[in-house]
Amino acid sequence: MTPTARQIPDRLTTPAQRLFKSWEALLLAVAIGIFVLNSFASPYFLNVWNLSDATFNFTEKAMIAFAMALLIISGEIDLSVASIIALASTAMGAAAQFGAGTTELVLIGMGVGMLCGAFNAVLVTIMGLPSIVVTIGTMSLFRGISFIVLGDGAFRGYPESFAFFGQGYIWWVFSFEIFLFAIFAVIYAVVLHKTNFGRAVFAIGNNATGALFSGIRVQRVKFILFLLTGLMAGVAAVCLTSRLGSTRPSIALGWELEVITMVVLGGVNILGGSGSIPGVVIAAFVMGLVTFGLGLLNVPGIVMSIFLGLLLIGVIALPRLWAQLAARRA
């Protein structure tokens, strides 16, 4: 008798079901909810130019958040990103004083960002120091250098054409920054979700030793991730400096926590091993919409941070509570 083939399903849930239950779907619903509420709450919200202005609140931070997401998925962290912006911006400012053109300035900004990333990378991957300790140190170090160079002064006098990166528009209401944001979102999504490198990042985050014995060059992957994070901080420094038109050592103060908030809100496990770029993209929009919407209602900044804090805790805690509740019921 021929054994009747018993069908073992490939998956217990269909892809559509999974998508529906996913973190990204929850976040997207939150984003849409906030969008709808905002349009009711303020008559000024549904205006393309206002919305376009609002994107500047998050584009620069989100560019760093993409690289940071990969770094956190691999089980490391970089707290020095905001200080890298300060140092890269200071270097650009100094170069501008010596008459550097726009191309040179962009290269210098990105170059200094990468050098800072490389410095973190050497300390973590070659010296074997814990990344949280290393980057707390370099957070003070990089910004400290800016303070020594600038004191209470400022660098100004950037070339006219340099203003394009932070103030220019590519087409209609779409700024250069939002284009850059979209391009990086696609690049990082492909790298993380469609390449061997991306698989390696997940493998390292789940079990670094296991990954090493599977032939993944763990330290090399981590080195590249720190380098990328530094580079993205450099890109953000170019955009922000161009937007502000000047450099002070306090530039981008406190951004590291906002970047990490964005990553965690985007569903990346802070302990490493899981997460997605689409999640981070939606989280960036959620944060941008919340701050802009509350700003239109003239909610004081401190209430805004309380709200963002609650949102972060809520979005992270509710699904877990829900899962526990469901488990108990079952």
Place this chain on the structure above:
Amino acid sequence: MSVLKAMLSTVAVAATFVAGTAQADDVRIALVVKALGIGFFEAAAKGAEEAAAELGGVEIIYTGPTDTTAEGQIEVINSLIAQQVDAIAISANDTDALVPTLKKAMQRGITVISWDSGVAPEGRELHLNPSSNPLIGNMIIKLAADHLPDGGDVAVLSATTTSTNQNIWIDEMKKVMGNYPGVNLVATVYGDDLADKSYRETTGLIQTYPDLKAIIAPTSVGIVAAAQAVADAGKIGEVNVTGLGLPSEMAGAIESGASQSFAIWNPIDLGYSATMLAYNLATDKAEAAAGAEIPMGRMGSLTLDENTEGAMADPFVYDSSNIDDFKSIF
């Protein structure tokens, strides 16, 4: 889907408690400060409300970032531009970085002025200084002379030898010394704006000049340390400490008699004047040009110099009659 429902209702509840701002046809003037939660600026907001009540049909939007960063203020300004407020009166965290955003505000027909801490001329229509160097220089010697009808020896306790503001004020003071016959400047010492060094320098002055009648400290750190040193030396009633200080820090010295009086700008007057100026410019009752005189209610009028800057008034004098009203403010 109850996770979503819970999320959305959280958002809805939060949104309803922040909503409810009136949208009248009032002239809406935004008072943007360096950061919320600072006593000095809360007092300025009180002054703004006073001006609004006097003018009628004016809505004050008192706002600012959570920490004193230019990026935070830019987000606030963007949301004010989106709301199409009539005027923005800002105490800037950065002279230069706010210029591109404020320019955009002016292009969209919003009146922009700066007060307290200024913006570069291209980013605002006028700047309101709380006082001017000659007025301050005259005030600090006048405070000492007022309690010396027969003249006497006075000394200056400054910050550092390179403190720009202090040096200018002391120079301005020396220029008008002739108006106070019998008042003799015997020494200028430097406490480096450090409490302990200022204290030692004051003790040194008291020992070196036994006939010393007054110590002028045009620095908020120095004046407190000097008052303490005079009290500790048992010289209360013999040596009068005066200069520029903060009411909250000087209340004790006024009470003990170590200081008869001191001066600093009055934040209430500053907020009041800024609002009056913004109102007059926004309603086209006045135009900001070099040499113009713009009325500001009970504070008289502001005369603009070639940089379209003006000084509000003499520094405000604090003594035992009014210190209790101000010590809790700033």
